[in-house]
Amino acid sequence: MASIVTPELEAALGQPIKGPSALGSDPRRLFRLIWTLAVTDFKLKFFGSVLGYLWQIMQPLMLFGVLYVVFSLVLNFTGTEEYYPVAILLGIVMFGSISEMTQGSIRSVGAREPLVRKIEFPRFAIPAAQVLQSMFNFGLNIIPVFVFLILAGGSPRWTWLELPVIAALFAALGLGLAMLLSALWVRYRDVEPIWTVVLQGSFYISPIIFTISLVQEKGGTRAGELMMLNPFAALLQQARHAIIDPSHQSAAAAAGGTWKLIFPLAILAAIVALGSWIFTRMAPVIAEEL
């Protein structure tokens, strides 16, 4: 059958519609959706119970208590750095946050199935809203870190201003992983248990419950440099250096030279690129494949 579109008609109608995509056609709507979804879920969690904030910080604090007793008092993992307990707490808060971003995102596309299948919805808004919501939580959970630091005798420093930059890179890492995992989940449902195992493993290969000086002492500087290849570990190390105390090495020092920070940054960029690529490719068919 010949096309019913004449050239004049085509000129009058403009571009044909593109169909479903990751970003949609209206950026303002996309941002509004990300914001509204994240704020709604955050509010629900936060105001869902009277003690909302208390429950929110309870989980990292409890874990912190247990780990502190075991690793600091029983096993004596304390390195040469100052404020070891606060450093563990920061590690737990950051790890909890990246876990929440990724584990919350894996099923997010499935959980919001009506949005994907019943209206025209920019798919990217779904993992992005999860990451944004987790960053709100991160903002709350990091408050105890500062409180404990001050209580332990630390004092405010100008390097605290690095926090927004670290947080932005941290969110980028979370978003890259969130896009990757949520897109893969559409095809492969066992991404979820696999990721749980990966997370569990990465808890112990990142300097969360131990400090970098301990790694260097037991495994040599090479081990420390190797550990800094992991973008999460590098971000955490830099956060400790900037927020807690300069006795925590900067990520550059632990990596064995500023230029070696190229590696974790390149890995981070690769995760974001791979995540966006796979997510963009899956976005048009999510409605059919769910």
Next chain:
Amino acid sequence: MVAPPATPAVLVDGVSKSFMIPHEAMHTFKERAVHPFRRTTHEQMNALQDVSFAVPQGSFFGIVGRNGSGKSTMLKCLAGIYRTDRGRIFVNGRMSTFIELGVGFNMDLAARDNVLLNAAMMGLSTKEAKHRFDSIIDFAELHEFVDLKIKNYSSGMLVRLAFSVMIQVDADILLIDEVLAVGDAAFQEKCQDEFRRIKSQNATVLFVTHAMDAVNEFCDEAILVERGQIVEAGDVGKVSARYTELNFSPEARAQIATDRAIADAAQVF
């Protein structure tokens, strides 16, 4: 000089859409790893085959067809939910889709928050949504229940809220998938009035249904879809006559008989 032909509101040009239905779906990495060389066989279901039509501006356009004829697939392609395999769809104006009422409603939130949430999904800004909040609640007649969590609403109240949100979006083109048959008689009457109002305001409406009386009452034009193809187009009377014919054709009866036999068999087990 010849006057240029009026630009249609929606133009569908040779659209095809098929679904690949795998005989044995592989859903995990584990299956991939255990059977690396197994090719899954697919069955191709052609939901739409080379469908073309134009919807004139300001018309109330019906898309009718039996279950599984492809009419909802057509609507989802128009709405930008499915990607078409072939063909182009032109949309001339701001479009809004209502395939299901209350999409994105959160049961744990009060009506107020849900209205704002839903408005964001429809593409309204928070300011616009707040501005329209009163008229939405007015239309839904839910003043007393504005701060009640909607999980405590009756299903009728929920539908009223969802419908009220939906009609507050001023789009040039509306895609509606049989949402008329909701609510009690009084509310239905109100909805029908609302449809008449929309019609008089010169918005273009694409309406998917199998309720022939609604088609006869509202639609200016219609198409009949059967097995992914348009079998009748244009005049509403002709389309509805053909639809009735299709429904009572020997083929349709045979299908009903098979369905019934399957249902009976299912009951035995």
